[in-house]
Amino acid sequence: MTRISLSHPAIAAAFLAATLATPAGAQGGPATPTTIGFITTLSTPAGYIGEDIRDGFQLALKDGTLGGVPVKLEIEDDSLKPANAKQAADRMVQSGIKLFTGVNFSNVLAAVVPGVLEAGGFYVSLNPGPSVFAGEKCNRNYFVASYQNDAFHEAAGLSANRLGYQRVVLLAPAYQAGRDALEGFKRTFKGEIIGEIYTKLDQTDFSVELARVRSLQPHAIYQFHPGGAGINFAKQYANSGLSKSVPMLIPSFSMDARMIGATGEAADGIYASAVWTTELDNPASKAFVEAFRKAYSRTPTMYAQQAYDTANLIGSALKAVNGDIGKQAEFRDALRRAQFTAVRGKFSLGPNQHPIQDYYLTKFAKNASGEIVQTIIRKVAEDYGDAYAARCKID
Structure with missing residues (x-):
């Protein structure tokens, strides 16, 4: 595993402020900073996701504090390897760290969370929300601040219904989040699933899968491939000519702002389910983007x-x-109350400590400046939770 150097000026300044902040004990606060174990993917082709996660989190630190409390981040790169992440988490637990976040893939999260919880720590997920921890295996010290995996794709199923698709082919990598993705879509989609194709998590060539899509002649495809795989899939889909006759629907994490730069015109016209885009019109979102x-x-x-x-x-x-x-x-209850202003707008936590929030149908299209942005078409689900909450019994 790799210890990360905080070389970006803005990150370094925030980190320095956190570690050198005047002890708040003199003012009635904690005498030492609260350390947060921050394990994420900063290398491999998916490393840009971890960079955005790290930078977004660091941006919230004001003078090295969160909520006025001095905070220190201990950052580790998991290299998208569950074993690396588990080793990092175990080491941090042994050093006394009790609060964790940062992981951005469900298979890595599955390796980290059990050990943290068994040691009496807290885990607050900022991206993955795998079904395995949302129902019977929920835990009072495990929180998800992003979404439950299936819910995002359930919103995509509702979007497909709105778009009038009848025959759809599904594609996703064969791991926890990929399986959750397709199950979520099938839960709400009212049309016919004429093909269900699983790929490899690190796959780069999709020619065989695209040939199968062409032979099935669907009205649309729904595909979930994050990071580098998503970039390759979108480019190959456009180059194959399929995009001209078979529209693509995705979850937002299959075409983000940085992926647009890598795919160019291939992103134009793609539909996506979303809880937030840079085009969301509320003061908190505008301030965050700026x-x-x-x-x-x-x-x-x-x-x-x-x-x-x-x-x-x-x-x-x-x-x-x-x-x-x-x-x-008290800390658990405060997390459950979620008393903060969310950039995405309405936000609360359900009985399984996963979000209740709004979902949108969006489209990647050129704005007045000719830039491809993720525009909001309409809301498809309001105050939406997830399918597993009823199975969770937290004491």
């Missing part, structure tokens, strides 16, 4: 937005306990 662009000279992805919201959720709970997460019941 601040992120100013700090990092690029447009934030939904990963950055989720990390920023997660940081502020954690900050609201740290404030409530004055940084003392040893007050577990």
Whole structure:
């Protein structure tokens, strides 16, 4: 595993402020910073996702604090390997860290969460929300601030219904989030699934899968491939000519702001389910987008937005306990209350401590300046939870 150097000026300044902040004990606050174990993917082709997650989280730190509480991040690169992530988490647990976040893939999360919870720690997920932890295996110290995996794809199924698709082919990588994706879509889609194709998580060539799509002649496809795989899929789909006759519907994380730069015109016209885009019209979102662009000279992805919201959720709970997460019941209750202003708009936590929020049908299209942006077409689900909440019994 690799220890990360915080070399970006904005990140380094925030980190330095966190570690050198004047102890708040003199003002009635915690004497030492609260350390958060931050394990994420910063290498491999998916590393840009971890970068946006890290940068979005760091942006929420104000003078090295969250909720007025001094915070120190201990950052590790998991290299998209569950074993690396587990080793990092175990080491952090042994060093006394009790609060964790950062993981951006469901298979990695599955390796980290059990050990953290068994040690009496807290995990607050800022991206994956696998079904395995949303129902019977929910835990009072496990929170998800992004979405439950299936719910995002259930919203895509509702979007497909709105778009009038009748015959659809589904594609996703064969791992937990991929299976959740297709199950979620099938749960709400009213048409016919004429093909269900699983790919490899690190796949780069989709020629065989595209040939099969062509032979099935669907009205549309729904595909979930994040990061580098999503870039390759979109480019190959456009180059195959299929995009001219078979529209593509995706979850937002299969075409984010940074992927647009890599795919170019291939992104134009793709539909997506979303809880947030840079075009969302509310003050918190506009301020976040402006601040992120100013700090990092690029447009934030939904990963950055989720990390920023997660940081502020954690900050609201740290404030409530004055940084003392040893007050577990009070810290837990403060997380459940979610008393912060979410960039995405309405936000609350359901009985399984996963989000209840609005979902939108969006389209990637050129704006007045000729830039491809993710425009919002309509809301498809309001105050929407997930299919597993009823199975969760938290004492």
